[in-house]
Amino acid sequence: xxxxxxxxxxxxxxxxxxxxxxxxxxxxxxxxxxxxxxxxxxxxxxxxxxxxxxxxxxxxxxxxxxxxxxxxxxxxxxxxxxxxxxxxxxxxxxxxxxxxxxxxxxxxxxxxxxxxxxxxxxxxxxxxxxxxxxxxxxxxxxxxxxxxxxxxxxxxxxxxxxxxxxxxxxxxxxxxxxxxxxxxxxxxxxxxxxxxxxxxxxxxxxxxxxxxxxxxxxxxxxxxxxxxxxxxxxxxxxxxxxxxxxxxxxxxxxxxxxxxxxxxxxxxxxxxxxxxxxxxxxxxxxxxxxxxxxxxxxxxxxxxxxxxxxxxxxxxxxxxxxxxxxxxxxxxxxxxxxxxxxxxxxxxxxxxxxxxxxxxx
Numbered sequence: 001x002x003x004x005x006x007x008x009x010x011x012x013x014x015x016x017x018x019x020x021x022x023x024x025x026x027x028x029x030x031x032x033x034x035x036x037x038x039x040x041x042x043x044x045x046x047x048x049x050x051x052x053x054x055x056x057x058x059x060x061x062x063x064x065x066x067x068x069x070x071x072x073x074x075x076x077x078x079x080x081x082x083x084x085x086x087x088x089x090x091x092x093x094x095x096x097x098x099x100x101x102x103x104x105x106x107x108x109x110x111x112x113x114x115x116x117x118x119x120x121x122x123x124x125x126x127x128x129x130x131x132x133x134x135x136x137x138x139x140x141x142x143x144x145x146x147x148x149x150x151x152x153x154x155x156x157x158x159x160x161x162x163x164x165x166x167x168x169x170x171x172x173x174x175x176x177x178x179x180x181x182x183x184x185x186x187x188x189x190x191x192x193x194x195x196x197x198x199x200x201x202x203x204x205x206x207x208x209x210x211x212x213x214x215x216x217x218x219x220x221x222x223x224x225x226x227x228x229x230x231x232x233x234x235x236x237x238x239x240x241x242x243x244x245x246x247x248x249x250x251x252x253x254x255x256x257x258x259x260x261x262x263x264x265x266x267x268x269x270x271x272x273x274x275x276x277x278x279x280x281x282x283x284x285x286x287x288x289x290x291x292x293x294x295x296x297x298x299x300x301x302x303x304x305x306x307x308x309x310x311x312x313x314x315x316x317x318x319x320x321x322x323x324x325x326x327x328x329x330x331x332x333x334x335x336x337x338x339x340x341x342x343x344x345x346x347x348x349x350x351x352x353x354x355x356x357x358x359x360x361x
Contacts, residue, residue, distance in 0.1 A: 014053030014067070016168060022046040022079060027294030039084040043296045046100055047076045048128075052120060052166065070120040073154065075104025075128050080293040080329065083136065092138040096148075099298055100130040101329060101343070104154065110162060123160040127353060129153045129327070129343065136176065144176040157343065157353040161215035165350075200360035203229050203254065205340060207356025213313075219275050221265040225354050229256025229288065252290040258303060259283055283307040284324060301326040301342070320346050328354075336360040 024044035052070040081098035109121040134148030150172060155165030205227040213219045232253045260282040267275050286303030303324045328342030338358040344351040 014070075015055075015057035016050055016053045016170070017055045017057055018048060018050035018170075020046055020048040020172075024079075024081075039082060041080075041082050041293045043078070043080045043293055045076065046079050046102075047074070048104075049074045050168075052106075068120070069108060071106050071108025073104055073106045073121075073126075073128075075102060075126075077102025077128060077130065078296070078329065078331075079130070080296050080298050081132075082293070094136050096132075096134050096136060098130070098132040098134065099329075100128075100132075101327075101341070102128060104128045106154075110164070120164065120166060121154065121156075122162040122164050123156040125159075126154050126156045126165070127343070132172070134172070134174070142178050144178065146172075146174040146176055148172050148174075155350050157350050158211045159220070159352065161212045163350060200336065201231055202361040203227075203231065203256070203358060204361065205356060205358040207340065207342070207354040209344075209352040209354045211352040213277060217275060218269070219265050219267050219277050221277055222263045223352060223354075224261045224263065225356070226259040226261075227256060229254045229286075250292055252288075252292065252297075254288040254290065256286060256288075257283065258286055280310060281307060282309055286324075286326075295332040296329060297332075297338075298329045299327070301328075323347070324351070330358055 022044050023046075024042045027041040027043060050073045052073050053067070054064065054070055054072070056064075058064055058067060077100040079098055079100035081096055083094045083096035085094045104126050106121045106124055106126055108115065109124050110116070130150055130152045132148055132150035134146045134150075136144050136146040138144045148171070150168075150170055152168040152170065153165065154167075156163050205225075207225040207227070209223040209225065210220065211223065213221065232255075233249055262277070262280040262282075264279040265277050269275065283306045284303040285306055286301050288299050288301045290297050290299040303326070305322045305324065308321050324344060324346050326342045326344045328340060330338040330340040332338055336359060338360075340354075340356055340358045342354045344354060
């Protein structure tokens with residue numbers, strides 16, 4: 001376990017133990033045991049719990065009492081992944097890469113009055129992100145085992161201060177139960193829904209975020225994000241049973257503009273002092289690699305500010321002035337309408353979580 005911030009470096013190398021339960025849908029419409037394809041894609045939901053370094057892995061009861069208690073974390077996330085068979089090596093085995101992102105609650109967190117000693121987590125509500133590499137071996141038509149390694153991150157995305165958080169590099173062992181026997185009608189419905197994915201040249205998005213300015217300046221404000229981008233893929237049309245369908249590539253490349261508008265806000269403190277923030281605007285040029293997982297897509301962004309954030313934000317948040325990056329996912333509500341969330345950051349320093357809608361023209 002590694003600290004997310006310079007404020008809690010004393011928590012480095014604490015050992016944590018957790019458990020995770022996941023339910024996955026195979027987007028390739030086949031199971032591990034029957035699929036003839038080399039690779040498959042899946043999406044699912046996951047719930048998890050982590051002792052955050054308070055458990056027996058950190059010594060006996062006496063030793064643990066000398067450590068600052070960090071509480072227990074529970075949460076849930078949407079996960080997507082891709083699994084590839086290891087043909088010619090181990091016929092019943094596969095290697096998979098999985099990404100997850102979602103909210104989590106923490107039982108004990110920093111509070112300036114009630115709990116100033118806990119420097120691990122800055123707020124009750126947090127967000128976790130996970131990247132897992134897992135080797136899976138099929139035991140029977142209904143069971144498999146897996147072993148892997150993963151990176152896991154917890155922080156509150158700057159909607160509250162301090163935004164400290166933790167990073168985990170951990171191993172995992174899993175038992176997998178495979179559900180079979182889905183009827184053909186359900187498969188056909190899922191297949192027809194997945195084929196509605198259209199390649200669009202132009203795309204528009206409107207999103208909102210919420211953040212705290214800084215720890216010593218208790219003003220929270222909203223951020224509105226407008227986005228317009230262009231896709232470089234060509235439209236491929238194929239005729240099948242007198243119907244034209246799109247042939248969709250696995251990776252989509254896009255480039256566009258982000259406009260960030262930080263709304264003005266004023267707060268009156270208990271001593272009668274008024275703290276205010278003026279409206280601010282930022283403009284960024286970005287590129288996106290979008291990986292299609294069926295009705296869920298995940299993406300990574302790399303951006304460059306044409307109009308950068310104000311200096312006070314950059315210095316206090318340890319940001320690079322011109323470069324920003326993001327990771328996120330989008331969920332298809334209709335053929336050209338998506339629900340999107342995106343975690344914006346400056347390298348490893350989180351900025352805020354954006355939520356909104358995407359419409360493809």
